[in-house]
Amino acid sequence: MSSSLASAFSASARAHAEKIAVFWGDETFTFHQLHEQSRAVAAMLQTTFGVKPGDRVGIWLRNCPQFIPALFGILQAGATAVPINNFLKPDEVNFILGDAGVDVLISETAVSEALQRLTAARPGLKVLRIEEFPVAAPAEFAPVEVTTGDLAVLIYTSGTTGHPKGAMLTHANLLHNVASCKKVLEAVDVDRFALLLPMFHSFMLTVCVLLPLLVGSSIVLIRSLHPPKAIFEEIIRHQATVLPAIPQLFRALAHAPVPPNLCLRLCISGAAPLPVEVLKEFSARFPFPLIEGYGLSEASPVVSLNPIHGVQKPGSIGLPIADVEVSIRGENGEELPVGEVGEVCVRGGNVMAGYWQKPEETARAIRDGWLYTGDIGRQDEDGYFYITDRKKDMLLVNGINVYPREVEEVIYQFPGVREAAVIGRPDPRKGEQPVAFVAVNDGAALDTAALHRFLKERLADYKVPRHIVQIPALPRNATGKVLKTTLRTLPVDG
Helix, strand or coil: CCCCHHHHHHHHHHHCCCCEEEEECCEEEEHHHHHHHHHHHHHHHHHCCCCCCCCEEEECCCCCCCHHHHHHHHHHCCCEEEECCCCCCHHHHHHHHHHHCCCEEEECHHHHHHHHHHHHHCCCCEEEEHHHCCCCCCCCCCCCCCCCCCEEEEEEECCCCCCCEEEEEEHHHHHHHHHHHHHHHCCCCCCEEEECCCCCCHHHHHHHHHHHHHHCCEEEECCCCCCHHHHHHHHHHCCCCEEEECHHHHHHHHCCCCCCCCCCCEEEECCCCCCHHHHHHHHHHCCCCEEEEEECHHHCCEEEECCCCCCCCCCCCEEECCCEEEEEECCCCCECCCCCCEEEEEEECCCCCEECCCHHHHHHHEECCEEEEEEEEEECCCCCEEEEECCCCCEEECCEEECHHHHHHHHCCCCCEEEEEEEEEEECCCEEEEEEEEEECCCCCCCHHHHHHHHHHHCCHHHCCCEEEECCCCCECCCCCECHHHHCCCCCCC
């Protein structure tokens, strides 16, 4: 196994130099081009931006081919990449930059207005735009040698305390997950992976960026997701063979006009539970399998998958991937027998080193070598696992975690609000949508349109509640805890 992601990519680029690594509409990029540009970015980060080994460098980009030299340029410089959700607003990005200690951010001219707000809030922040990327590195450039235990990527996950926390993924963690995924997905260099979800997402980063690049496969980077037939057109045009995506997309594809000449051999659903009905609809229309898996950023992220060959169980997250263990454990950490419901725990070389600068949260999450996921599930007699519940109160909007507490904290900042609670309501397009219930101070009136505008200025659009419902008071139990189960029974207009 390579000692680092950068050295693994270098080896792959040498072996597949003139092969197309990325299809991007009418443009193509070879392995050699992307590798050379990553070296050039590394050299620029070192000389112009003063990046040293171990520094954290942010990536705030929409999907584009330049994401790859940005990522590997950071790694070649011996630094740690911090991919940032490109849907976040400047205030949200500012928190991550501050928490991770990021002084250099790779971004793009398209978000200049947001960058101005960000640099105003962080005067010391240095920005490298992808439009300024050099093509080739100086002849004397040499990548920084790192060890497998060094930190490669800091992935920020939404936190139950209202702030995201950084999952520390080492080179060994990600190389381990790539090797496991290569086995279970039977990935080979003739494969072409369709990449249409955000590259900052841990699911895409491992399965659609690292895996194909290190195996020598190609990436079909899809520019537009609308309408769904545009996805099919790109998949056919560039003969994609593997499509990893989220349930909502497979639901849309199951209802889209079906072209006859698809080359797909496999579809993988992750990031959110796959409804059995969607699986049935999809399987009735297409000859290739749609398999559901499970993962989380803290596990680099893939944990389990229904097998390509053999039994695929609807509603199940399948079997642990190669060299990863899954266990169902009780309140005291004891392993529970088959069929009993408990916390899903994961062990393997893919499990993170911990949360960035949060030793107490790390100690709670990783105990006796097991990662406690906070997800509730069970195992059947055949060894297949099922998620029966999710992390407390968490919503999944288009496969992205939304924690109500974060949204509630912002609602409380609005004048006149006495109390607020956010729940998720099923949504056929997005999986779930946030709904806010708000009670106001005596004598106050709630302007829901004004509150909606207030939230849109401070939160990523997918976190903003679809509905805001005013009620006299939040339902609570005897100890004062808000009864969200009661809120879920209340009517919502629209």
